[in-house]
Amino acid sequence: MTFAVVVFPGSNSDRDAAEAARVLGERARLVWHKDTELGEADAVILPGGFAHGDYLRTGAIARFSPIMGAVADFAERGGPVLGICNGFQVLLEAGLLPGAMVRNRDIKFRCEFVPVRVDQVDTPFTSACAPGQVLHLPIAHGEGNYYAPPDVVESLEANRQVIFRYTDRSGAMTEGSNPNGSVHAIAGICNAARNVVGLMPHPERACEAPLGSDDGRIVLASAAEAIRDGRFRARPAAAASR
Template sequence: MKFAIIQFPGSNCDHDAYHATRHVLGQQAEFVWHKETRLRGADVVVLPGGFSYGDYLRTGAIARFSPVMQRVREFAEAGGPVIGICNGFQVLLEAGFLEGALLRNRGLKFLCRHVHVRVEQTDTPFSCGASVGQVLKLPIAHGEGNYHAAPDTVAALEANRQVVFRYCCAAGTVTDAGNPNGSLNEIAGVCNRRRNVVGIMPHPERACESALGSEDGRVVLESVVTAMAATGAA
């Protein structure tokens, strides 16, 4: 199967995503520049982390206008699996693929460390290989990761089981102490109602090898390989 790694000016986790999918998982992977208007037969689209357009205006606000995003939208509307990681999550929110917004971290400081997230739902392409309640150790690297939405939006996300990942402590208990950035309801990742588009703030692609301090991120990327294999794409 083939991953398309979208590159925006300022992306800095594109090579991490490529390494994880190509060299760790052993799948096909190809960079797709933001000005392109085709996805080159991709089975999965990855919007990587970084600082697209230098985070000018707002994080992800300019990247959503890149020509490739129309192809990504068509791909998602056709049911294709799309994951936005960190800045990629911000782009998906700005583009309206997902609901809510990511604000400055409480404390107003950039955070770069490992955190723990709990898998809340396993019926998405990026969590189907996990188990409900499984705790993953993943790194974060963001200044605007504080998930926020109107109360009725948050209530709908919870009711529709669209909260896929939630910050927690190492034992899996969801408490404010395990919430690094102030996100409402300790939300670390959500999906759309169709469940094929997932945004996650921590970096699974940076936690695929033991030398990096954790291999837990593999479950996120291996899940979509499994999901696509079931459709005959792999």
């Protein structure tokens, strides 16, 4: 199967994402942000980095990149879309996921490995995980402090759209285990249809043991498996245009 990785000017984790797919034995294609079609794609990744220099707000300008029309259409048709770090911020600004990011609570850019608990396994990117499984994943962000108004957070919780949370190694939420101040220690969420997922940690940078962890493999491996057995597939474009 094929992951299409969108490259924005300022993306810096695009090749990491493509390499992570190859490590799993899957295909990856880099798609330039000025393209208007994704081409062959079973899943789409919006990678980490600083798209368009993070001018105005993180992800704010990327939503105007020509490729985003095709990404929104792919998402609308039920295709699996993963936004990692800056890619998550782009999905928020594009309105494909609810909420927004503000500066980390302590202002610091946090670059370290943290435990991340998988709370829901019925998304294309967590389907191979065990509920409550704790992954050892790197974070690298200055604006990963997830915020949404209380009613939105309430509906995310009620609809089980909080997919990843910052916890300690045992999976417990503690005062010290939230690295950026995110509301409800949210590290990642999905949309109502559950095919679009965004998270701040970088699973693609933790796919081989020499990199410090290979816990991240399960995120893309989940997608590969879910797509192969037909659980998460984009409907053909013609059916969606009605």
